[in-house]
Amino acid sequence: MKLWLVRICAAMLLLPLALAAAETPELRIAKPRSLDDPAYLYFTGLLQAALQKAANGRAVPSLVTTIEMAEERMVRELRADRSIDIFWLGGSKARAVDLLVVPIPLERGLVGYRQFIIRKERVTAFDAINTLADLTKFKACHGAQWGDTEILRAAKLPMVTSVNYESLFKQLAAGRCDYFPRGIHQGEVEVAQRAAAYPDLMVYQPLILHYTFATYFYVHPKNKILAQWLQDGLEQMIDGGELIAYMQQQEHTRHAFPLNGSGNKRFLSLANANLPDFSDEKNTRYWFQPSDFEPAGD
Numbered sequence: 001m002k003l004w005l006v007r008i009c010a011a012m013l014l015l016p017l018a019l020a021a022a023e024t025p026e027l028r029i030a031k032p033r034s035l036d037d038p039a040y041l042y043f044t045g046l047l048q049a050a051l052q053k054a055a056n057g058r059a060v061p062s063l064v065t066t067i068e069m070a071e072e073r074m075v076r077e078l079r080a081d082r083s084i085d086i087f088w089l090g091g092s093k094a095r096a097v098d099l100l101v102v103p104i105p106l107e108r109g110l111v112g113y114r115q116f117i118i119r120k121e122r123v124t125a126f127d128a129i130n131t132l133a134d135l136t137k138f139k140a141c142h143g144a145q146w147g148d149t150e151i152l153r154a155a156k157l158p159m160v161t162s163v164n165y166e167s168l169f170k171q172l173a174a175g176r177c178d179y180f181p182r183g184i185h186q187g188e189v190e191v192a193q194r195a196a197a198y199p200d201l202m203v204y205q206p207l208i209l210h211y212t213f214a215t216y217f218y219v220h221p222k223n224k225i226l227a228q229w230l231q232d233g234l235e236q237m238i239d240g241g242e243l244i245a246y247m248q249q250q251e252h253t254r255h256a257f258p259l260n261g262s263g264n265k266r267f268l269s270l271a272n273a274n275l276p277d278f279s280d281e282k283n284t285r286y287w288f289q290p291s292d293f294e295p296a297g298d
Contacts (some may be wrong), residue, residue: 042252050233090147105214112213
């Protein structure tokens with residue numbers, strides 16, 4: 001057999017091994033609630049951007065979806081190192097137990113500035129809310145397992161809860177609850193997406209319910225290298241102004257900008273005793289401040 005043919009045959013035998021060695025690593029994540037979910041697209045895009053930013057020659061993992069699951073199941077799956085490798089969840093002391101948290105707020109705490117989706121017929125009633133005592137006369141629609149549910153419960157705000165995100169819009173439209181508190185960047189998109197199904201819903205702009213709260217990346221404790229890689233990438237994005245630029249461009253967050261652009265607001269504030277220990281909500285490098293939402297010149 002000619003030497004060149006021997007070499008080709010040998011190369012063909014070794015090809016599967018070479019391909020296996022060159023395979024792109026994978027990160028398993030839960031399936032989205034819907035294929036066009038702006039929040040899902042925001043966090044997966046940010047995950048990939050941070051990994052790319054601090055890759056330093058490493059192969060950037062591809063994202064592989066598994067199954068749809070509620071938040072507490074995500075926590076269980078991550079703790080068991082089973083079915084998913086990473087996800088983004090609201091921060092709390094409890095969730096940090098037996099999990100590794102990348103300690104950088106992924107939306108600069110934007111999700112803790114809440115405006116209400118209400119029925120259009122209730123505008124006058126919400127115009128009369130000036131204190132937390134006033135708000136206790138109304139029932140909130142809220143996710144049963146969301147990271148900020150305990151914040152509302154601790155403030156003794158009545159709630160109707162569900163593990164099904166879509167059912168909350170249905171319950172609100174049916175009058176089973178009075179308002180659905182959503183991040184200041186979320187409500188307009190969510191209402192627009194469901195205008196045909198729920199034409200009587202709107203975002204009530206003049207009032208903001210604020211509590212210090214943020215979404216973080218969580219991984220299993222064995223994945224320290226991945227956590228540090230993400231932290232390095234996010235820090236570099238902050239240094240270069242890329243995180244703010246990303247937020248201003250993404251469908252999930254761009255509607256909040258300019259933060260001070262929609263007139264005077266009434267603020268109601270809640271304490272959050274369940275903040276992760278590493279949180280430093282006064283640090284403007286990582287967190288928006290209430291003053292950022294005040295109209296220019298105030």
